[in-house]
Amino acid sequence: MNRKEARPAREVVVPGDLLDEGDLRPGNGTYVLDGKVYASRLGVKNVFSGTVSVIPLKGRYIPTPGDMVLGMIVDIGPSNWLVDINSPYPAPLHVNEVPWKVEFGDTSRFLKIGDMIMAKILMVDESMKIQVTMNDSGLRKLEDGQIVEIAHSKVSRVIGKSGSMIQMIKNMTDCRIFVGQNGRVWVDGDVENATVAVDAIKMIEREAQTSNLTERVKDFIGSVIEEEG
Secondary structure, X not given: OOHHHOOOOOOEEOOOOEEEOOOOEXXXXXXXXXXXXXXXXXXXXXXXXXXXXXXXXXXXXXXXXOOEEEEXXXXXXXXEEEEEOOOOOOEEEEHHHOOOOOOOOOHHHXXXXXXXXXXXXXXXXXXXXXXXXXXXXXXXXXXXXXXXXXXHHHHHHHHOHHHHHHHHHHHHHXXXXXXXXXXXXXXXXXXXXXXXHHHHHHHXXXXXXXXXXXXXXXXXXXXXXXXXX
């Protein structure tokens, strides 16, 4: 991209700022007054699929149906597990939403407290009752690798446009990486390369608002790998 044609910075809004005249649906972090949509919290304006929302600059992750997340099992019942998804709201996982045939009362044989899983947000209702599922391609219990926690508001920067940033990190470090929308990232690979990938992800989190970030991350990874080589 031509340096003279750099994209404008994403718009930061404060409570009460006008987001839309009424053409878009109101999403998380907004309210409607006289048919217009306003920001209800400090954050970054985000428009996606006809919905305008405000991504908080700080705070806990607010789940949206379809989000891919990394969760930790924190409680077990006879027919479900309770999953910590880095959100203020509990997220139950029912035995019908896992890729195994689980008999009533046999849940602890499949997932134990402290286990990490890849999951998808299946449902969120108006009262913030949440359901998650593992019945989708690639979702599973994690047996290896490491988890990195970042601000969930920086996830889109770590992924990059059309997945370009995270694909570059995968290619340069030869690591498997899964980025959860809830601000948890799974990294698995050779110990030294995985460390480089983690450091790159943390660099993106720290410097998310700066320009030419992709090139600087590329240079960082390249220089570290060259030193180690």
